[in-house]
Amino acid sequence: MVEHMTKEELKERIADLEWEDFEAKTAKSELPKDIWESVSSFSNCYGGWIVLGVKQEGKTFSIQGVDNIEKLEQDFFSTLRSQKFNAQLIAQPKRYIIDDKKILAFYIPASKIKPIYYNVPSNTYIRMGSGDQRATEAEINAMFRDQSFGIKTEQFIPTSNFDMVNSASLQSIEAM
Secondary structure (H helix, E strand, C coil): CCCCCCHHHHHHHHHCCCCCCEEEECCCCCCCCCHHHHHHHHHHCCCEEEEECEEEECCEEEECCCCCHHHHHHHHHHHHHCCCECCCCCCEEEEEEECCEEEEEEEECCCCCCCCEECCHHHEEEEECCEEEECCHHHHHHHHHHHHHCCHHHCCCCCCCHHHCCHHHHHHHHCC
16 A cells, blocks of 8 residues: 555546545535544455545546635545544645646555444445445444454464364365
């Protein structure tokens, strides 16, 4: 995941479609209400950029700019530090000027604590392609479980070897 984005990289992304790690929002003078869904989804997945001052028109983007970059940045960070989210979040801000218009971007890293939601657990979002989707109850429960017990399937057991695998179990999986 790219935590730094140059002005040229931003221009390339604006000329393209939204990506799984890039969300554009108009946000002329106020933070859009759905920005918190993107914060949740990037926190729960692989991280990503929220870019304010860019409007999506069909499958293209146009630079609109933001009016009060300082206010938007302050409002964003005040909410991240408030009790709106179940965990305190961090973000890296970046300011750009493109065609004499101010753009404000925030890099939201993947959180080590999951799920990240705002107000209530049902407001947990994940990133699916280039959009934010409300997480299912099963996905939320899996995040809570993984947070509580860790992801054991990713851990290596030093004294293990393939001879320890139950061949009947493998055959039953193959039959599915």
